[in-house]
Every structure is written in structure tokens, then in C-alpha cells.
Amino acid sequence: MPIVWYFDFISPFAWLQWPKVKALAAMHPVALRPIVLAGVLEKCGQKGPAEIPAKREFTYRYVLWRAQQAHQPLRFPPAHPFNPLAALRLCIAADTSVEATEAIFDWIWGQGHAGDSINALAPVAARLGIADPAAAIADPAVKAQLRANFDAAIAEGVFGVPTLSLDGRLFWGDDAHDFALACLRDPSLWDAPEMQRVASLPLAAARAV
Template identity: 55%
Template structure:
């Protein structure tokens, strides 16, 4: 499927987004629009807990992503503390134009170099490399904040529930481990239209957990 338009939703808080970015930035015959969003907003909207909010899941998730990074030959060093507030990093990305270079630099600062990324001082080195001189003003820019909100609304319209997520048409691929499925779908979009796959769209719910 050549020249497909794809939207990639991500948050710098996610180490899996960092891993998937290494693939996304190398996609060929594919127009990727990268949209930073706040994962915490998605979790609140859908009433979910983040993986780091359940102690045993947090430990497993960290081990799993570290292992996957090693298997893929990608340097991954956790920041000093996690989870952290990624809002300023997201705004910096938008203020720097949301370019692949900006995404690269911020991800590398956090997940390759293992540096903090919450405060203005934390982000000043990467902002300098991106040519953002007045970082405080850039992060407070109403247009930057508005774009981040638009990205979030776009994610809700696309029925996104987590990050990282690739969206192409009405097909949604959630998680770094869904990259293979996405690439297979690009080669043959019909793989989601087989009788077996279509049955899943209307599979009845036998029981539901009570709130």
C-alpha cells in the first residue's frame, strides 16, 4: 500500500513510543503525521489506569521494554524517575515545529541519555539544540497549547485509547508490538477483512464487569 497517510499518536512518557519511533521514522512509501498527545488525558477519558499505576505491572512493563530494546539493539536508559510529567516535553516538540528532528532530540534526551524532562531547566539543553531560545515563552504560547489540545481531540475522534498508536483510515494499531501487524497490513490491507477478522467486530459480550 504505497503513499498511505498514517497518523502516529505518541507521548514522550512512553518508552514503547521511543522504541516504535525508531521504526516510524524509517517508514517508506508512507506519509506519517506525528501528533504528540498527553497519555494521562486518554487514561482519564477512558477510565483506565496507566501501567505504572499498578506496582507489579509497572515492574513487568519496565523489564519488558528494557528487554525489547536490547533485542532490537536500541539504547534505552530510563530517566531519573518514571512516570514523570511530560507536558513541557510535548509542548516543546510542538514549539519546535513537531519535526522528526524535534521528536528525535526529545526522545533521545529522555530515553537514550536518561535525562529528566519535566522542568524548563531539564529541557533547556535539548531546546537549545532545537533553536528554541526563549523556552519559557515557547512553552506558554497559547498556540502551542491549542495545538496540543487539537491533537488530543483528534485522538479521541480516531478512537485512540493508548500510546503509541498508528491510525490509517479506520484501522488502528496500538502499541510498539503492533508494528509488525501494521507493516503486514500495509502490504495487504485485506488481512483485516477476512471472515475471521470481521467476526471479531461483532463478537457478543458474554458478561461485563460491574463498576
């Protein structure tokens, strides 16, 4: 079953899920695909949690609590949300390896450093053996791959990050990871009668736009 993980370094929930994705990747091949969350939100016509003031504050407190419960380090970068393009392109320039993904995530969310420019990410690039990080993230092939990742995500129906895709079945969010593993063990769970019914449940009301 093809497994794809769509993520953006801007998301603290992606950092929370990352250890679980690494564990999954140790047992099954997982394609790591960095994408631009802002583009997904625009495509879907929705706001991110950080764009709604009360939701922003709650979300930040909630992810800190989730990290504490998981005994996982989490320190917010100096500002959030931030522009993640440099981090996403650096990851792709380093072949989107587990090592590169880990290093960038840890720099931003484990240690709380800025990840909004290639200058801020220079220590990570050096650790990954990228001698000229500015040139690496400006490579047209890197930019094209990031766009291809985004196009693949939209084609699959991705509406947020992090999202695990199990053969096209989407599991959004760190808190859906156990559901994804259950469906990986027993794919018929996804097609149980009530699961099928709610997939086509009619609307009884809709907001005017």
C-alpha cells in the same frame, strides 16, 4: 492512505517504536501527533501500567529487555512516570519535526535525562534553535495544537500510546507495528472474514462496576 502516529514522551514503548516510525516516514508521509496519555487514560476510564505496582515493575524490566533485543539504547529517566507537558509542547513548538521528536526522545530515553520541565529540557531546546523555550511552550498556539491533537486522537478512538492510525484503523503498541505494516501492504487483511467477525463478537460476561 493517511498515516498518523500518536505518541507521548512518557511512554518507553513509544521510544521503542520510534526507529520503526522513522523508517516508515522515509517511505510514506507520517503525521506525528504528540498527545497527553494521562488524558486518554482518563477519557477511557483506565489506569496506566505505572499505576499498578506489580505491572509497573514488570513493564520496566520488559521494556529494558525489548530494547536489548533490538540493540536500541534505553535508559530510564530519573523518575517515572513524570509530567510530559513541557516535552510535548516543546516538540510542537519545534513544528513536531522528525528532528525535534528524535532529539526529545533521545534526551529522555536514549540518555536517561529528566524531561519533566523546560529547565530540564533546556539543552534540547538550544539544540533545536529555540532561544526562549519557556515562552515557546507557553504560546497559546502551541497549547491549542496539543489540545487539537488530543481531540483528534479521541475522535479516532485512540485508547493508548503509541498508536499508529492507518486511515482510521488503529494499531496500538510497538508490538503491533508489524501488523500495521502488513495491513499497509494489504488493506484487505483488516477486512478478512474472521477479522470482521471478532470486531462484533458478543460479550458473554462483564464485570460489575
